[in-house]
Amino acid sequence: MNARRSRRFQPLLFGAPAMVGLALFVVLPFLMALVLTFTDQQLISPEPGVFVGLRNYERLLSIRALVQAPERNDVAGTPSFARVRSLTRHEPAYLGYRPLGELRFGEHRVTLLAKDPAFLTALGNTFLFALMVVPLQCTMALGLALLVNAGVKGQTIFRAIYFSPVVMSMVIVSVVWAFLFDKDLGLLNQALGTLSFGLVKPVDWLGNPATAMPAIVIMSAWQGAGFQMLILLAGLQGISQELYDAARIDGASMWQRFWYITLPGMRQTIIFVLIVTTIAALGLFTQVDVMTGGGPRGSTATVMFEAVRHGVREENIAYGATISVVYFLLITAFILLHQILLRRSAKVIS
Amino acid sequence: MRPSQHSSLPLRLALYALMVLLAVVFMFPFLFMLVSSLKSNDAIFADVSSWRALLPVGPLTGANYANAFLRGNIGHYLANSVLITVVSVGLGLVVNSLAAFALARLEWRGKQVALTLLVILLVVPFEAISVPLMLLVAKLPGIGFGGDGVHVVRSWLDTLYVQVLPFVANAFSIYLFHQFFRDIPKDFDDAAYVDGATPLQVYIHIIVPSSRPVFATVTILQALTMWNQYLWPLIAVPGEGARPLMVGMQQFFAARQTAWGEVMAYATLSTVPVLIAFVVFQRWFVRSVIGSGVKG
Amino acid sequence: MPASLDLCDIRKSFGSTEIIKGVSLTIAPGEFIVFVGPSGCGKSTLLRMIAGLEDITSGQLRFDDVVVNDWDPARRRIGMVFQSYALYPHMSVEQNIGFGLKLAKKSKAEIMVRVDQALSVLQLTPLRHHKPSQLSGGQRQRVAIGRAIVRNPNVFLFDEPLSNLDAALRGQMRMEIGKLHQHLKNTVIYVTHDQVEAMTLADRIVVFEGGVIRQVGTPVELYDHPANRFVAGFIGTPTMGFLSGRVAATAQGEGVALDAAGGQAITLPGDLRRVAHGAALTLGLRPEHCVVCPPDQTMLSGTVVMLERLGAETFAFIDLPATPAPVAVRLDGGERSLVAGQRTGLRFDIERAHIFDADGNSISSSAS
Ligand SMILES: Nc1ncnc2c1ncn2[C@@H]1O[C@H](COP(=O)(O)OP(=O)(O)OP(=O)(O)O)[C@@H](O)[C@H]1O
Numbered sequence A: 001m002n003a004r005r006s007r008r009f010q011p012l013l014f015g016a017p018a019m020v021g022l023a024l025f026v027v028l029p030f031l032m033a034l035v036l037t038f039t040d041q042q043l044i045s046p047e048p049g050v051f052v053g054l055r056n057y058e059r060l061l062s063i064r065a066l067v068q069a070p071e072r073n074d075v076a077g078t079p080s081f082a083r084v085r086s087l088t089r090h091e092p093a094y095l096g097y098r099p100l101g102e103l104r105f106g107e108h109r110v111t112l113l114a115k116d117p118a119f120l121t122a123l124g125n126t127f128l129f130a131l132m133v134v135p136l137q138c139t140m141a142l143g144l145a146l147l148v149n150a151g152v153k154g155q156t157i158f159r160a161i162y163f164s165p166v167v168m169s170m171v172i173v174s175v176v177w178a179f180l181f182d183k184d185l186g187l188l189n190q191a192l193g194t195l196s197f198g199l200v201k202p203v204d205w206l207g208n209p210a211t212a213m214p215a216i217v218i219m220s221a222w223q224g225a226g227f228q229m230l231i232l233l234a235g236l237q238g239i240s241q242e243l244y245d246a247a248r249i250d251g252a253s254m255w256q257r258f259w260y261i262t263l264p265g266m267r268q269t270i271i272f273v274l275i276v277t278t279i280a281a282l283g284l285f286t287q288v289d290v291m292t293g294g295g296p297r298g299s300t301a302t303v304m305f306e307a308v309r310h311g312v313r314e315e316n317i318a319y320g321a322t323i324s325v326v327y328f329l330l331i332t333a334f335i336l337l338h339q340i341l342l343r344r345s346a347k348v349i350s
Numbered sequence B: 001m002r003p004s005q006h007s008s009l010p011l012r013l014a015l016y017a018l019m020v021l022l023a024v025v026f027m028f029p030f031l032f033m034l035v036s037s038l039k040s041n042d043a044i045f046a047d048v049s050s051w052r053a054l055l056p057v058g059p060l061t062g063a064n065y066a067n068a069f070l071r072g073n074i075g076h077y078l079a080n081s082v083l084i085t086v087v088s089v090g091l092g093l094v095v096n097s098l099a100a101f102a103l104a105r106l107e108w109r110g111k112q113v114a115l116t117l118l119v120i121l122l123v124v125p126f127e128a129i130s131v132p133l134m135l136l137v138a139k140l141p142g143i144g145f146g147g148d149g150v151h152v153v154r155s156w157l158d159t160l161y162v163q164v165l166p167f168v169a170n171a172f173s174i175y176l177f178h179q180f181f182r183d184i185p186k187d188f189d190d191a192a193y194v195d196g197a198t199p200l201q202v203y204i205h206i207i208v209p210s211s212r213p214v215f216a217t218v219t220i221l222q223a224l225t226m227w228n229q230y231l232w233p234l235i236a237v238p239g240e241g242a243r244p245l246m247v248g249m250q251q252f253f254a255a256r257q258t259a260w261g262e263v264m265a266y267a268t269l270s271t272v273p274v275l276i277a278f279v280v281f282q283r284w285f286v287r288s289v290i291g292s293g294v295k296g
Numbered sequence C: 001m002p003a004s005l006d007l008c009d010i011r012k013s014f015g016s017t018e019i020i021k022g023v024s025l026t027i028a029p030g031e032f033i034v035f036v037g038p039s040g041c042g043k044s045t046l047l048r049m050i051a052g053l054e055d056i057t058s059g060q061l062r063f064d065d066v067v068v069n070d071w072d073p074a075r076r077r078i079g080m081v082f083q084s085y086a087l088y089p090h091m092s093v094e095q096n097i098g099f100g101l102k103l104a105k106k107s108k109a110e111i112m113v114r115v116d117q118a119l120s121v122l123q124l125t126p127l128r129h130h131k132p133s134q135l136s137g138g139q140r141q142r143v144a145i146g147r148a149i150v151r152n153p154n155v156f157l158f159d160e161p162l163s164n165l166d167a168a169l170r171g172q173m174r175m176e177i178g179k180l181h182q183h184l185k186n187t188v189i190y191v192t193h194d195q196v197e198a199m200t201l202a203d204r205i206v207v208f209e210g211g212v213i214r215q216v217g218t219p220v221e222l223y224d225h226p227a228n229r230f231v232a233g234f235i236g237t238p239t240m241g242f243l244s245g246r247v248a249a250t251a252q253g254e255g256v257a258l259d260a261a262g263g264q265a266i267t268l269p270g271d272l273r274r275v276a277h278g279a280a281l282t283l284g285l286r287p288e289h290c291v292v293c294p295p296d297q298t299m300l301s302g303t304v305v306m307l308e309r310l311g312a313e314t315f316a317f318i319d320l321p322a323t324p325a326p327v328a329v330r331l332d333g334g335e336r337s338l339v340a341g342q343r344t345g346l347r348f349d350i351e352r353a354h355i356f357d358a359d360g361n362s363i364s365s366s367a368s
């Protein structure tokens, strides 16, 4: 038996368990997702799903505007409009559409109709969440990183404390914060009330469509900032101290040193942190599922929440998979954006 | 920027004050959780408007913990989660480091293609495949261990291994191992081959002992992920038998909204193992996060 | 048991680029062979092929007349010392040395005895429990050698083993390796960039260029009779000086018209029948075969660009017209007052000059 020849096959042997695992549990489901989106597969159904073309995508993304002129049958002149529901019931063009929201343009009323308004709302909520949490969390993280890096004694302990929420389960964090957000007994309202001497009325954080998402944003930023802090800290420490010394000799103030040395030196790290945070934000699910169940009135439902609701709770696998694919495309777009930004910044530097 | 080297005492004191204040902000939910778990509901509600909410004062009780076990069945879920975490991390270390070894240290045709595929897999988020994966495991025949002994079951749903097997092979772990292995000097392998080692012996005697940091990193990241699993068991484990801790937490919370003390006791029990590990291995946690972020 | 080695038209390609382009060499048992050559010429690659770490693309490698092309490194019974030492960082000195024996499933007792022996030969016994990180460069070097000798290899392979050491330590280790070879009498193949190592240790030196052997011979042979311009320029410090010219007739017979002398010809001693009239030639001059003199006493004159004072000897580098590199001259006592920038004449002993044809091959009568 020739040992050198047998060595040729060993790499495959070493890699085989991982290859099988990845093929079965990542590649296959991913391909399945792509195929399922063109079917009407249900979870528990005796027949296999049938090909339905782009119907799932159509249902997911169809949107149209209904413009109505006011019907003035009132003496006082307050405009009134034909009921949207009666239109969508009887007009063939609007069949299957439900209202998503409405706008006023002068006299006219514009009603946005969608086949799945819940999904589009969720998509909007997801972007809204990302738009709020990314700046908040990243600014917090940068501030923490600068503080920890300021070189006072005990920085290891402070770093550990700021980081500690990251190792906690999001479920636990959500449960604990649900209590903190409680309207009558929550610490948050108690503290606000005490600090403002009773001027601030108790807020029903999670029960009010206007505050539920901001509440989740605050909690998520608190939970996650430690992660970005560590990455930024590594970036900060990667900047040579000699650059600061040179700037000091050139007479740069602390603020100037931050602006002309720290920020440019951290460019790549900051881009990375922004993208990673955004991608994580777009996957928002656990907080919502535990704290609000998507409510109140759909104000905290997200893309992943909709995917699970349709795919698992309503057992419409095909539709759930379609939402997953749309989510994946979203993530991919951000990863591509990251690559483009990196190229650019590499060019700026060189 | 290290202002402290040159800055004045008042500035430094202000810095300290700010850092301590922030530390309180980051700690108080923990404190509240821990403290409330030891108080009766009445005591919790009586204390919420003062600092007592964050201090273990007044009559303390262990009844919440007893109820977490009795009503919340936390003992069973805790055991499930420990089992799932330990087995999947253990298997994952072996499977992924072996694959990375083949990618980083051995020469074979198709290696470049395999590496490219791996990088592509890195960007597929688990969320995006969880729904079709459920359909897949629902159709996979498995093995059940019921009261009537070992028997074949029709699907993987509601089992412990459906929570383990999909997570053993992990593209990100392979990637981390690969990054580390690649930087070990190739001369080590050659010296060992001259000494008569087989590739497996090189892996065991040379690569593994030189790679403790990356093993620690992968262990920590993977253990945290597994311990905190929520979305997948929510999808794949509807029943109670194989339910893990975090789903149990959510169910208990939903069922006993008003029993703050008991929910907090449950939360504390779920967190303490992680917190202890974090305090003991703090440096390693920090290193693994930085390692995962900076390179990933 | 020292082995004999036969390399028969060995070739190696990485992808489509050929790195080793047909090497044939016979090595006698117990011989100390040194590979030298410019960086990237394939010395390490060839050594690794001999070790069995790199596949042989074509050709035959024989140990004691047995073809070993497909043998594993361990089966070839070689010991190898790497430039980086490649000591396993997590093992003690003792474990590093005994690792190969452990893999070979030798008994604990036997491992102990043989490791002890190696430790004492290399004077490492007091350091047996140290980790590599706790050792000095020279000690690490000795552990690496210990790991190689403990298995009684047939052939010893060294790849630039001393290049990470400082000059003093390098000299000391060079002597130790020499003594070790005298003691063990193994066959040794040793790759180095250091001329002193090559000249002092080698029984024979193999000079490579671009994946082919340019010359094989004892150190003295290579120095005195380089077969081509490449070897002539490669062996010897300072480098041999080269003067270009053309074959021309002189009053005394056949000679060479030197570019550096404005085309003045000098008569050559040997027989130049093989070379056509007017063909390009190069004269090679060792520093010790040149002397400086006042500029008006010779046909060659130029400027001193640098003086290299090494204590025992001093070399002057003289820039001559139409000559790309300055020519080195070893100064004896008197001319040490020379300063850089000064004009000076140069004379050389034509009897001892090396003559190369247009292809760089030696045509000196003494070169055969
Ligand atoms: N695995 C490989 N794949 C492709 N090319 C290689 C590989 N290993 C070596 N080479 C090439 O082969 C040539 C010879 O390399 P080698 O290391 O043998 O040179 P060397 O003579 O030892 O040089 P040095 O004196 O600098 O150590 C180099 O051009 C190198 O780039």
Ligand SMILES: [Mg+2]
Binding pocket: C043, C044, C045, C159
């Ligand atoms: Mg080399």
